[in-house]
Amino acid sequence: MRLVQVLIPKGTRSAVLDTLDHQGIDYAVFDEVGRGDFEAMVQFPVPPSGVEPVMDELIEAGIREDAYTIVLSTETVVSQRLSALVERFPGLRISREELYARAQDLAPANSTFFAFLLLSTVIATTGLLLDSAATIIGAMVVAPLMGPAVSASVGTILDDPGMTRRGVKLQVVGLVAAIATAAVMGWLLQQTVLIPPGLDIRTIPQIAERTSPNFLSLFLALGSGIAGSLSIMRGSGSTLVGVAIAVALVPPAATSGLGIAFGLPGVAIAGAVLVVVNLLAINVSALTLFWVAGFKPLDAGAFEGVRASIVSRIVVIAVAIALLSIVLGAVTWTTFQTQAFEQQTRTELQQQFDEADIEGVELVSVTADYEPIDLLLGNEPRVNVLVGVPRDQEVPPDLAQRWDDQLTAEFDRDVVVRVGFIETQVSDGRTRERPERLVSPGVSR
Incomplete structure (x- = not known):
């Protein structure tokens, strides 16, 4: 419930109160003696979704747009006509005036914004190098990226170019700045003993996860943007939703910076692409949701122009996402193909072992050195097979070549097979009687 306080200009008191009576709203009127332009102040309770339509009616009754209007969030309102108001305004979204005020509050001063963003990047970069998901999520609590993401869309919807810019x-x-900070931090850490010499950051799971972006990353960004917009529209959970938005942006930005620091252009480009795609997805989802929710410019006459601007902006962002999604699609497809190849190879070799039924011989493991980049460049898959063989059994000399020929024919592509052998011992499954322990007699002194 909201408590609205409005200053009534001279000569409009009767029209304003008649409007509130017509709306079935309980109100209280106080004489205004502080300024000569107004004759009274009226305050009344109304559901959040009713603030905007009621204020539109009051503006038509004579309330000037430059008059003082205060909207307060209330804990409890006791009124005989409260239930009727709730039924009349059943929606949950806030008014455009309240949305505008919240968007302004979410975009902090530049010094505050960059201070928290750089601190978040430092913590996230540390979490990536430590392979600590908890540290990365903790860094997102500090990141202030929800405010700009929401305020840009609110500024577009409400026709405030300054807020949008x-x-x-x-x-x-x-x-x-986050990418640059991570790059500088990564370079500095390489000059210390905090990072092992020759560390390949591509082997760190938290970094590898962000160097192979796929369509699931796009869903994360779209969901974060929608959640952020809903949290502002309905005033709930904005802090936690801000974490979701930051998770979609700061870790890949830090990954891109580390790629620059370690001289790995592939890591830097993959992280940057993920950042741009997520940034565009968050903005387009927020912009679309605010538009669908029915928010209009504060100046009603600017609605048509803003509508055309919104449509064109959504189309441009959607086209940009579609183009960048080619990269996501390529990564998704190649990742599926390489993982499917490894699984099929493992199944094929296991089937051959089962059919051969050689006593004592065991297929220990099958792995494939086959990354998405290998598929794109046309490199041959490298299959590593580890076989356990008893000591007294002869090892087939041409096993690697035979499997090479079989897998090449099966998958219609050249395959390199490397077979390693280990000596195995297998128990007979029977429990033998344990020998008694020899106990030395005690010696007393």
């Missing part, structure tokens, strides 16, 4: 600027400059 600032929101876009903070997002772009902030993420570039």
Whole structure:
């Protein structure tokens, strides 16, 4: 429930109160003696979704847009006509005036924004190098990226170019600063003993996860943008949703910076692509949701122009996402193909072992050195097979070549097979009687 306080200009008191009576709203009127332009102040309770339509009616009754209007969130309202108001305004979304105020509050001062963003990047970069998911999530609590992401969309919807420009600027400059911070930090750490010499960051799971972006990453960004918009529209869980938005942006930005620091252009490009795709997805989902929710500019006459601007902006962002999604699609397809190849290879070799039924011989493991980049470049898959053989049994000399020929024919592509042998011992499954322990007699002194 909201408590609205409005100053009534001179000569409009009767029209304003008649409007509230017509709306069935309980109100209280106080004489205004502080300024000469207003004759009274009226305050009344109304559900959150009713603030905007009631204020539109009051503006038509004579309330000027430059008059003071205060909207307060209330804990409890006792009124005989409260249930009727709730039935009349059943929606949950807030008014455009309240949305505008919240968007302004979410975009902090530049010094505060960049301080928290850089601290978040430092913590996230440390978490990536430590392979600590908890540290990375903890860093997201500090990141202030929800404000600019939401305020840019709110500014577009409500026709405030200044808010839109600032929101876009903070997002772009902030993420570039995050990449640069991670790059500098990664370079500095290489000059210390905190990182082992020759560390390949591509082997760290938390980093590898963000160097192979696929369509699931796009769903994360779209969901984060929608959740952020809903949390602002309904005033719940905005802090936790801000963490989700930061998770979609800061870790891949830090990954891109580490790729620059370690001289790995593939890591840097993959992280940067993921950042850009997620950034665009968050903005387009927030912009679309605010538009679908029915928010309109504060100036009703600007609605048509803003509508055309919103449609064009959504189309441009959607086209950009579609183009960048080619990369995501390629990674998704190649990852599926390489993993399917390894699984099929393991199944094929296990089937051959089962059919051969050689006593004592065991297929220990089958792995494939076959990455998505190998598929794109046309490199041959390398299959590593480890076989356990008893000591007294002869090892087939041409096993690797035979499997090479079979797998090449099966998958219609050249395959390199490497077979390793280990000596195995297998128990007969029977429990033998344990020998008694020899106990030395005690010696007393």
